[in-house]
Amino acid sequence: MSSSDAQFFPHATGEAAKTVEKHQAAQDLIFYSGWFCPYVHRTWIALEERGIPYQYVEVNPYKKEKHFLEINPKGLVPAIEYKGRALYESLILCEFLEDTYPAATPRLLPADTAERAYARIWVDFVTKNVVPNFMRLIQAQTVEKQDAARADLYKGLRTFAAQARGPYFLGDEFSLVDVAIAPWIIRDWVVAENRGYDRAAVSDAWKKYADLVEQRDSIRKTSSEKQHYYEIYGRYLRDEAQGEGARAVREGRVIP
Ligand SMILES: N[C@@H](CCC(=O)N[C@@H](CS)C(=O)NCC(=O)O)C(=O)O
Known part of the structure; x- marks a missing residue:
C-alpha cells in the first residue's frame, strides 16, 4: 500500500x-x-x-x-x-x-427458499462477472486491454439484464441482487467518461434497469458528491492504486 x-x-x-x-x-x-x-x-x-x-x-x-x-x-x-x-x-x-433483523422491511431476500437460492446465484454472478471486469476496464492502460475488458463487462451486464424480470432483477421487489450491483451502476460514469462505456451500448434492457436502480432512494442517500470520487478513481484510471483490490486486478488474481 x-x-x-x-x-x-x-x-x-x-x-x-x-x-x-x-x-x-x-x-x-x-x-x-x-x-x-x-x-x-x-x-x-x-x-x-x-x-x-x-x-x-x-x-x-x-x-x-x-x-x-x-x-x-x-x-x-x-x-x-x-x-x-x-x-x-x-x-x-x-x-x-x-x-x-427479520422484522425490518423490506426483506432483501425472498421468503421462498428456491427463490433465495436463485437470488444468490445472481449475486454470485455479479461478484464473478461484473465487478472484476469493471475494475479491469478502469485499470487497463492499453486500448487493446480496454477493448477486451469492455467486451467482457458488456457480456456480463447483457447476460444479467437479459435475466432481470423487471423493473428490478427479481421483479417488483428490490432485492439483494440489486444491492450487489448498484454501487457499480452509480459509479459507471467513471468508465463512461474515460473508457468508452455506454449503458445503451450494453443493451436496452441494461440501460432501463441501470437508469431505474440509480434512482433508488437508499442509493442516492448514501452517495457522495462526484467531485470527491475523482481523485480516488484517477489513481485507478492511471493504474497507480495500491489497495488489495487494485493489486489483485493488476495481477489477474481474484479480488479479495
Ligand atoms: N470483498 C470485500 C472487499 C472490501 C474492499 O476491498 N474494501 C476496500 C475499499 S473499497 C478496502 O478496504 N481497501 C483497503 C486496502 O486495500 O488496503 C467486501 O466485499 O467487503
Missing part, C-alpha cells in the same frame, strides 16, 4: 453526509465505513433500505490502524461490530442484517 492511497477526501459529502449526520448516536450495531467504497455502499444501502439503527464510523482502511485490524483482520471496509462481535465482507454483512 502506498501512502498516496491513504490520502483522499476524509469524509462523506452531499446526500451521504446528511445520512452520516443522522447516524452518530451509539447503537448496538456499529458500521465501519469508507464513504467512497463500492463494497461499503452495498451494506450501507441494505442498512438504509431496511431502516436498521446503526452508528456510522468513518475509517480509512488504507491506514490499517490497530483498532480497525482488531475488527477486521483483513483491514478492509465495510465491517460491523454488533453487540461486541466483529464481522466483515459486504455481502455477508447484508445477509447478517437479513438474519438479525
